[in-house]
Amino acid sequence: INDMAGRVPELSSAFMLAKQRGTDVDVAVLTDEDTSHLGRFAISDDVADMGAFKTPTLRNVDVTGPYMHDGSLETLREVIEHYNNGGVTHPDDAVNPYLSGGIRPLNLTEQQMNDLEAFMKALTSPQYVRGGNQE
Structure with a gap:
């Protein structure tokens, strides 16, 4: 920044x-x-x-990709892994110098990431998906 x-x-x-x-x-x-x-x-x-972005709602989050301010991540799992890696998409990537200093690796286990993904997907309404609606 x-x-x-x-x-x-x-x-x-x-x-x-x-x-x-x-x-x-x-x-x-x-x-x-x-x-x-x-x-x-x-x-x-x-x-x-500068560098601040509106945080979207998690309502129907499973069908609102691609994710991130630049649409660079296709799936919720990629988003979870991105933050689990401390704000980088791949563990070997360099950390973006514009990231907040507060972003650190989450060190989630595979099970915790699975649970978080399941929780986020549960925020999507089946009626919304069946109706073909998009926010």
């Missing part, structure tokens, strides 16, 4: 140019490598919001 704060003028300029070209705000934030990490700053223009 500190590195990003030093780049606010550059990042916000790139974002504003995309908006001026008529690019949808969500598309501008999610498809450009530089602006994809702006987070709520793209909406609020508050430097404190």
Whole structure:
């Protein structure tokens, strides 16, 4: 975040140019490598919001993928493993320098990950799935 704060003028300029070209705000934030990490700053223009993203509800979470702010994880299991690995997708990946310092490996057992996945899937309404609804 500190590195990003030093780049606010550059990042916000790139974002504003995309908006001026008529690019949808969500598309501008999610498809450009530089602006994809702006987070709520793209909406609020508050430097404190850099790298902060709206946390979606877990209601019907099993059918709302792909997950993460950039859609990079396809399944709930991938999300659980991502956080179990301390915020990295694969244990050998480098830690993203923009992550909060509070994100640490969870050290969940295989059974705990299975239980968490089952719990999250239980938050999806069968009626919602049968009806073909999507939020």
